[in-house]
């Protein structure tokens with residue numbers, strides 16, 4: 001296909017630095033299924049000649065993925081390859097896209113599917129689940145061994161919540177260095193690693209966002225979407241900022257779904273009408289002010305990431 005030709009071209013430019021032999025990767029269990037890929041928990045040998053293993057998340061393209069799905073898969077891979085590692089962004093460890101066979105006469109590599117991306121593993125899963133699990137009063141079951149199970153009541157305080165919000169902004173700031181937008185920010189697109197470190201995962205492509213947006217229509221996080229995205233499919237850093245405002249609300253509500261009493265159509269209608277969520281109990285006017293500026297109907301009124309970072313830092317120092 002055309003897509004295959006494109007990649008072959010790309011590979012000759014980029015070399016094989018990222019390629020990991022299939023025998024060094026083991027798929028363990030399925031975590032999630034999307035429209036064109038699956039995410040597996042897995043293990044990877046650190047080096048082909050070593051027995052040291054690394055926990056990884058493996059994003060594996062489905063055999064029957066459409067041409068568009070394949071394109072997005074590769075787009076994500078290329079974006080991830082171009083990023084410098086950052087502690088608040090999931091890192092690409094390697095990928096599997098080639099067999100290494102050269103087709104005689106043509107000189108191209110043949111490609112074997114399924115393509116796979118080996119990603120840094122986030123032990124705690126999505127931020128949504130993490131927050132729900134640590135909701136005050138919630139007890140979660142911790143399996144210590146096959147026989148013993150323990151109920152654990154863990155706490156997250158205001159400081160920890162603010163610091164998680166700060167980490168998300170730091171991740172978003174990193175993406176702006178590459179002129180990337182995040183595009184579908186929500187508590188379920190952020191992953192949490194050991195120690196409660198938040199990491200952005202799953203990247204879009206700025207250029208293709210409109211087309212991609214139509215493709216993903218059914219699965220978009222409507223409750224986190226800016227009015228201009230809902231009405232005109234406009235996405236940029238400012239619509240990410242809007243989503244960050246909603247995310248702040250979700251964080252202080254321990255992973256509650258925004259606009260809890262409304263269905264998606266009602267949310268759309270109200271948000272386009274300029275309505276937003278009320279000031280939550282126990283939320284300081286400063287923090288609510290930040291949310292309100294982030295979810296302003298006028299994209300130009302929304303604060304820039306460095307301003308948000310500053311506000312959060314001030315709030316953090318005052319939360320002692």
Ligand code: ADE
Nearest residue numbers: 039057090119120121122
């Ligand atoms: N789900 C999707 N990506 C993941 C990752 N990198 N770690 C854990 N779970 C994931």
